[in-house]
Amino acid sequence: MKALSPAVAKVLKRLHYPLEIMLVWVRWYVAYPLSLRNLEEMMAERGIAVDHSTVHRWAIKLLPVLEKAFRRCKRPVGKSWRVDETYVKAKGQWKYLYRAVDKAGNTVDFLLRARRYFGKAIDQNDAPDTVTIDKSGANLAGLHAVNAERETPIKIRQVKYLNNIVEQDHRATKRRTRPMLGFKTFRCARILLGGIEVMHMIAKGQMIDGAVPKSSVAEQFYFLAT
Incomplete structure (x- = not known):
């Protein structure tokens, strides 16, 4: 991965876990109809012992930074x-x-x-x-x-x-929020919905051409951390 953005580097100081792993699980959380318990089980199957509440904390810390980065790469829209x-x-x-x-x-x-x-x-x-x-x-x-x-x-x-x-x-x-069974706070809802919307916009091809040349949807999401 390329050099991290200062905002992501600041978040990492408080999370103490490899960014590559956190980005994968956070992307899966906002991209697919999976609950935090589903993600905990999937991680355990891959030999990664992380509590579901930890994945939630990763999402709350990382998604606002990634959303802000996406807005700088977002295509103009019609009138x-x-x-x-x-x-x-x-x-x-x-x-x-x-x-x-x-x-x-x-x-x-x-x-x-x-x-x-x-x-x-x-x-x-x-x-x-x-x-x-x-x-x-x-x-x-x-x-x-x-x-x-x-x-x-x-x-x-x-x-x-x-x-x-x-x-x-x-x-x-x-479809994506249904497994979440509601949000405990307005702040969590705003952050997680922001991440879901960013992932949806990336999937629709709304990143500026050349921002991430010839890259997959996943690679475009990970690019936001650099």
Whole structure:
């Protein structure tokens, strides 16, 4: 592996385990519908005795660093967005998980929060020309609030069938989170969902061409640590 990024090197000082091993297990955790107990058993079969809670700690420490690195390598997205929300349980309460994709299916952004959003996606990806939503009155109100502060308003479309592409993206995340059986804290939910979304975007080919030449999805994920 190449030289580590300073952020990853700082995390390693507190984890005291080979990074190559940690990255493999963290990637498997966010890439596949596996529980922490599944991963503990799989590691034991390979002669690695690590408690499932340790794998969880690796994920919580490493994923925010890898997500930040990914955002520097993320391809630009289109100017026509589809926005929808689903729900995730954190600390026994249902929270909104928002996702925006462009018309090609590329993830624009995602956000877990208790209230509505649009600002984060626009701040990190520039404003779209068009946003398509379902019949959600709250999303419509949120977009009107954004437009009230803009000289050139974003065009708003409320056409449910056009949002099928973002609803399919929700299902991919739900399949992965189901074995987790909910999240104990909002912070853990935000970090782990961020890792799942990064892995999903890498699998969709959203890293900039040349960032990791001729590499597999796994190699692109590991590259984020350098």
